[in-house]
Amino acid sequence: MKPLLSGVLLGCSLLVSVQAFYSPSDDVVELNPSNFIREVIQSDNLWLIEFYAPWCGHCQRLTPDWKKAATALKGIVKVGAVDADQHKSLGGQYGVSGFPTIKIFGGNKNKPEQYQGGRTSQAIVEAAMSALRELVKDRLGGKSGSSGYSKQSGGGSEKDVVELTDDNFDKMVLHSDDVWLVEFFAPWCGHCKNLEPEWAAAASAVKEQTKGKVRLGAVDATVHQAVSSRYGIRGFPTIKIFRKGEEPEDYQGGRSRRDIIERALDLFSDNAPAPELLEILNEDVLKKTCEDSQLCIIGILPHILDTGASGRNGYLDVMVKLADKYKKKMWGWLWAEAGSQMDLEASLGIGGFGYPAMAAINLRKMKFALLKGSFSETGIHEFLRELSVGRGSTATLGGGVLPKIHSVEAWDGKDGQLPEEEDYDLSDVELDDDFDKKIEL
Missing domain, CATH: 3.40.30.10 (Glutaredoxin)
Structure with a gap:
């Protein structure tokens, strides 16, 4: 490879x-x-x-x-x-x-x-x-396609399932900021053996999709009886959910990898912070944010002289709220001041819609969609909801080529300042006689 x-x-x-x-x-x-x-x-x-x-x-x-x-x-x-x-x-x-x-x-x-x-x-x-x-x-014939356990081997990597013991449980799980799904099993248990490939496959997928923020572990309850007794384990397998500072919760979902992954992603969404809203300061910021995301949401905000700091912060607050609402999607969120990234605006055709404007970009496919409604929580929510279900018109970004991204200074959070006009002293300027006569007339 x-x-x-x-x-x-x-x-x-x-x-x-x-x-x-x-x-x-x-x-x-x-x-x-x-x-x-x-x-x-x-x-x-x-x-x-x-x-x-x-x-x-x-x-x-x-x-x-x-x-x-x-x-x-x-x-x-x-x-x-x-x-x-x-x-x-x-x-x-x-x-x-x-x-x-x-x-x-x-x-x-x-x-x-x-x-x-x-x-x-x-x-x-x-x-x-x-x-x-x-x-x-x-x-x-009435067969619906059972979604029961998949017995395929090779469905994941067992190394992604963390082996938990009496000695490391508190440090790894209770003192962690991550969310844990922990299986308590017995080696002789048939249901545990059936769950093993599903648990391993789910562990690998969850590790990648949550970037390690939700983890799957396993405790051999026949060996590590202290921690198993602490949580009243009586049957096998028993799965519990651990979140820092909270009492453990019994896992009530299905035992297929699909069920486990879905529950893990829900837990990740509930506990994950909203994605950071970044200003496009250079090409690296845009690429790093957008290439790892299915979609990148970009707001083009009016010039600071048009809105002042309070107006700009209002627009940014709207974007932050929507980023939190859609955090489960793990999209990237960016903004730029109107005029600072003219090549990007031209590629998106944003100029004709005025400011503020918004576009959703799939950088892998070089496709984008424009917000046609209002730049408000309701308007943006409707725009993103349509995209989430595969509706809405799209176009190719700048002929399929990433536009030039300019390096700019970060906004300092303050109101804009008009450029100072220079004062001109004309006292030392000598005027010819003809000009003086015209002035007298």
Whole structure:
């Protein structure tokens, strides 16, 4: 596997690689940990999903046929792609160990089928239609596609499940600012063995999607009896939720990886701070914020001389409230003063709408949507809600190229000052006689 670079170079290389595979004009849906559950797992659609790596030659050769199949199946079967080199935990959940791997997500989304057919568009379409017929047949027969436990092996990494003991429990869990889901198990327990691959897969996904702010641990209650007795563990497996400064809560959800991940993301949303609202001071700020987010929300605020500090803070307060309301989406939030990033404004076509203005940008697809309503809590909420459900018109950002981002000084939080006019002393200026005569007349 190719080594990964870091920082801005990593973001740039990934952006180029993804665009080289599937552009916004293709019918292939780009999937990642942020949208996989919503788009695939919670969907009633049949999905064909390719797990690929940008450096994989076989994946590159498959791309034109995958695009062609997606177009042929549009409106019938959903076709997606996951960069499993970038999103390793997502590939790990489904046992992806080579590239490209194609899986069919049918009635039971927790147990996708491995596609073993040919790599031509014709073979892919035929396999999709065959799977669709089977899905319809099952539904006619009353099979809804059970969402029970998936027994697949290789669904995650056990190293992402933290081994907790009598000695480290208080330090790791109780004194931590992170949220913990802790499984108390017994090695001989059959239900615990069934849960193990689901718990490991969920641990890997949750670690990536919450950036380690929600963690999954496990306690062997037959060995570490002190901590198990403290929390009254009587049956196995027992799962408890621990939040700093609060009494532990019993986990009441399902035992599939999907159920565990969903609950973990809810906990993350409840406890996570709102994303920071940053001023666009240079290109690095924009790239770092937007390349790691599905969407980046950018407000272009009036010049400080037009609003003063109080007016600007009012607009910023509105953005902060919306960032908190949509924090579960893990979007990036940025702002700039009108005129400070003219190339960006031109790429977005913002000038015609006046200020304040707002755009939502998908930097990976180089697509954007503009706020057409009011720059208010209600107006922005409606704009973002429409985007969340896939509605609203979009356009290509600046012809598909990131506009130049200028380096500017950070706003100091104060009112603007008009430039001082210079006083001119004309006492020493000698005027000719003709000019003096004209003045006298």
